[in-house]
Amino acid sequence: AQKVTQAQTEISVVEKEDVTLDCVYETRDTTYYLFWYKQPPSGELVFLIRRNSFDEQNEISGRYSWNFQKSTSSFNFTITASQVVDSAVYFCALSEAGLGNEKLTFGTGTRLTIIP
């Protein structure tokens, strides 16, 4: 069975600090996809990134970066120079590949608060 663990329930940092959100996953599949979603106070789910299990390259998008390590089954998310607009709940998720049934298994989320 698939499982995603986000051990950090809540994190608070002062604006401009860097912050890393942890994600550990479990799956028996050799091919799978990992995701991060942002849920701002308004409630919608905002897609941030998708990575497949064959691509362990770290990715950077502006102030956001992701570190994927298969050896530790982790897919961590770092926000550099945090801003108040980054305050939200962040979800890590896992999906099997192919077959037309890519249901997502979500972690419990990390509530990030950026203090001005």
Add this chain to the structure above:
Amino acid sequence: DSGVTQTPKHLITATGQRVTLRCSPRSGDLSVYWYQQSLDQGLQFLIQYYNGEERAKGNILERFSAQQFPDLHSELNLSSLELGDSALYFCASSVISGDGYNEQFFGPGTRLTVL
């Protein structure tokens, strides 16, 4: 805006009642997924339909049912409602992306409150 629409945005009802949530997928998307976000269970997959047929089932209660119509919109029916059914219900539709993965696009959700 993902292109997925959900109605209503908010729904308040009483225990024991029945409600229907509606989802219109993006134009051309054949697959619809339903997810429930509750305080107790977190964000969890309920059910998936593909071109009118049930494709996969998750932790969906027997009191809940869904269907996808010929025009591809989907409805999630919740009956004999309990306080614990209060949640945010998301619909997502999917399209095959360039690398063959079925990319899901989420709607804004329907917030259900059971009093």
